[in-house]
Amino acid sequence: MYARVIVDISHTQVDRVFEYNIPEKMNIRPGMRVRVPFGHMRDTEGIVIGLEETSEYEANKIKEIICPLDDFCALTEEQIKLASFIKQKYNTTLAAALRFMLPAQVRGGRVSVKTQTRVRLLLSGPALQRVEEGLLKKDGSVKYPRQWETLSLLKEQGELPASELNGSAVKSLEKKGAVELVRAEIARIPFQKKVIRIDDYGLTEKQKEILDRIRAGGKRFLLHGVTGSGKTEIxxxxxxxxxxxxxxxxxxxPEISLTPQTYTFLKQRFDEEIAVFHSGLSAxxxxxxxxxxxxxxxxxxLGARSAVFAPLENLGVIIIDEEHETSYKADNYPKYTAHEIAKERCRLNDAILILGSATPQIETYFRGIRGEYEILKMPNRLFGLQLPAVDIVDMCNELKNGNRTAISGRLYDELERTLADGKQxxxxxxxxxYSTFVMCRSCGYVVKCDSCDVTMTYHKAQDILKCHYCGRTKTPETVCPECGKPHLKYFGMGTQQIEEQVKGLFPYARILRMDLDTMGNKDAHIKLFEDFAAHKADILIGTQMITKGFDFRDVTLSAILAADTMLNxxxxxxxxRTFCHITQIAGRAGRKEPGTVILQTYNPMHYAVQHAKYHDYVGFYNEEIALREMAQLPPFSTYVQLQFSGQKEEQVIAAVKDFIGKLKAVLLPHKRGIISIKASEAAIKRIRxxxxxxxxxxxxNDEGLVGQIYTLFNQTKYVNVLTGIDINPVNMA
Structure with a gap:
């Protein structure tokens, strides 16, 4: 038999199947990881994607598999098919596609099963009684207290880790034949919290209707339900x-921070084991x-984006909650989207796909209207609760009235009332x-990162300036390095400064902050969620992390402090994105009783703000889709972004010019399908x-033309210039 192997080298020159002979008595199956000889390298890892009884090559030219790396198939047949789909869809190598299916640490054997030495009790009944009697003096008192204590513990537990017992006592009991030492596998468990099982909730008529429609046999659904409408129960x-x-x-x-809350919900309702997949886990x-x-x-x-590749067999459903979130698109090349992977997995398994959101992506809702998804609407909250009232505060008026803080008078009053009522x-x-940039008021000098073309942000708690792109830090200066005058001033504000302002206004309030600075430690998000849910804090201040799916029963007030940062x-x-953020943060309030939302903006009449005020997604969609059709923007067109970066600017510019020349030759016959081509500096010209x-x-919209651009991109390489490609990029800058 011959094995068809993809070697674990992601390079276009070796992006093909290699055949290897399977030695006699070696059990090799498709999906197994193997070690194989390859080229001038001594050996490398590979994945068996198929078996053949014959080969087109001469037998003496075919090398043998050295050994299997596991005694099981690391990949399923479906995952191998999925990798082929990824290769075609995102024009990448099959090796790169297969890597999505495996934990990175498995490759190269960097992590394996964890074992532990355990002490197991061997005896019972009369035999155990005789050993116990041997540990006593004639008067019945204990002669060997450590052995007696160890034996007593093992009688209760049956088996315990050796590290928890006295070593010399264990050795003595082992010589007596009372215990044995064994190596046992132990699981590293992400969530240790004990969860109490609860009974099912009664379904509303709308929930029953939705479930009946899903059970009727459809395969793709868009569950469009307002916040608090009961989508999780579906x-x-x-x-x-x-x-x-x-x-x-x-x-x-969409967020690692949501996994503890969602895991708890699931454990309360399912007896089955639940696996958790996300990048925040240890190796x-x-x-x-x-x-x-x-x-x-x-x-x-359960998990974030990468969980879509989980090696489940016989898949019945994939659910993408908060499907509008940009985090479902990969950051690194190939830039896959969880939606596309989920759609293909569901096709391969004849499974159900459910996309859920209070604010679906414009493109998703557009496809739903065209019939690609069946749209299921849940327009009302549970228990007869109304969506919270959204009060718009025009910050221009606040400025006219002399209020230069981020807390409007209206928000101050509502915070005071919320705290007085014992709510959150x-x-x-x-x-x-703390501050978004530092500038000299004399000469206009702005402190920028030495490695990136961006301003540095001041972090008051650590008294440092920090670049949010590369992480470089600087010590703040007191005089301007350009003009030498002591007129450096901090402008703008971030979550740290908001925290300081709120503490000054409400010194008795207990405040938590959730952003990348406070969530750096492992499991920090779990502790914050548990503390806020237990009402150990009154106010939670945060970035977009707090807008996604959190459900806290005592939150009756939510506020968007500066809607314009997203709008502009x-x-x-x-x-x-502005409409989504407003709607989502508004959805955190009033989940169990009436709530209020304060929306602070300098542009109160913008259509996104006005539709968000009335929780009117359909109204917003209709206005937005009309504007996009008029301007020929997605979903009525496609953007392809080609990225070039390098340490020497002249080399990068030369690569861009060369690629433009090649691109014109490819696209010239299809000029009717082209709206525009533009080469320019990136919005942030230098990073790292x-x-x-x-x-x-x-x-x-022309998939064939996109495929030709992909092909040209893969065929074109430059010395000292890194390139990337993205379709309808999340960040257009």
């Missing part, structure tokens, strides 16, 4: 249906959760740090000492 019932049919389920959430935890699924112990997978508030500002981003999605340029191609 997810749970659909997953339970799948498990009852012997199938498995994946539930995706060992990630491996153990992956193995839990491989061994069939877990039938439900959430304040949203999409900027971390130079991106065609800025209105959409790399000069950045891009080519932005605006096309009429």
């Amino acid at each position: 997810y749970i019932r659909v997953m339970r249906d799948c498990l009852a049919r012997g199938k498995t389920a994946i539930l995706l959430v 060992g935890e990630r491996f153990d959760e992956w193995m839990k699924v491989k061994r069939g112990k877990a039938k439900i997978v 508030a959430m304040l949203f500002l999409n900027r971390r740090g 981003i130079p991106d065609y999605r800025s209105a959409e 000492d790399m000069e950045r340029y891009h080519i932005l191609i605006h096309l009429k």
